[in-house]
Amino acid sequence: MRRFEMTIAITVMLSAGAYADPPAGEADFLSGNDAAMATMMRGMDVKPTGDVDKDFAHMMIPHHQGAIDMAILELRYGHNPALRRLAQEIIVTQQQEIAAMALAIHDPLPASRPSPTDPHAGMSHMAPAGMQQE
Numbered sequence: 664m665r666r667f668e669m670t671i672a673i674t675v676m677l678s679a680g681a682y683a684d685p686p687a688g689e690a691d692f693l694s695g696n697d698a699a700m701a702t703m704m705r706g707m708d709v710k711p712t713g714d715v716d717k718d719f720a721h722m723m724i725p726h727h728q729g730a731i732d733m734a735i736l737e738l739r740y741g742h743n744p745a746l747r748r749l750a751q752e753i754i755v756t757q758q759q760e761i762a763a764m765a766l767a768i769h770d771p772l773p774a775s776r777p778s779p780t781d782p783h784a785g786m787s788h789m790a791p792a793g794m795q796q797e
Contacts, residue, residue, distance in 0.1 A: 692740040696733060703729025720764040727757040727764075735779045754779060 706725025711718050734750035734757075741747055765772055 688740040692736050695736045695739075699729055699732035699736065702732070717768050720768045720770070724761050724764055727761050731757045731779065738779075 703725050706728065707722045709718060709721045731754050734753040737746055737750040738754075741750070762772055764770075
């Protein structure tokens with residue numbers, strides 16, 4: 664049991680050291696991810712209306728937008744080609760599902776915005792609980 668405790672202590676120390684001075688882009692990625700998660704969680708906290716379908720969509724849309732926002736961060740800061748391709752697919756499919764949910768509950772479609780992967784678009788597309796469309 665002593666060896667197990669020592670392994671955990673070493674792992675915790677190494678993990679803490681690994682994040683003390685993150686590589687270039689890592690701090691921006693982590694900050695962006697924290698913001699995306701916080702926005703998603705706030706957006707998912709909806710007051711029940713008595714209409715299960717609308718409540719479901721109004722909770723899921725921010726959830727899908729959170730996935731889009733995290734995928735955008737992968738495209739901006741990630742290097743793994745397979746994960747970058749997956750992030751692109753996530754953006755497309757989640758946008759389609761957001762539009763489908765909005766249409767299903769007769770909500771307006773989101774306004775068109777620049778592509779989230781456009782380097783000139785900035786992070787302004789990461790609107791709280793918002794929906795977007797490419």
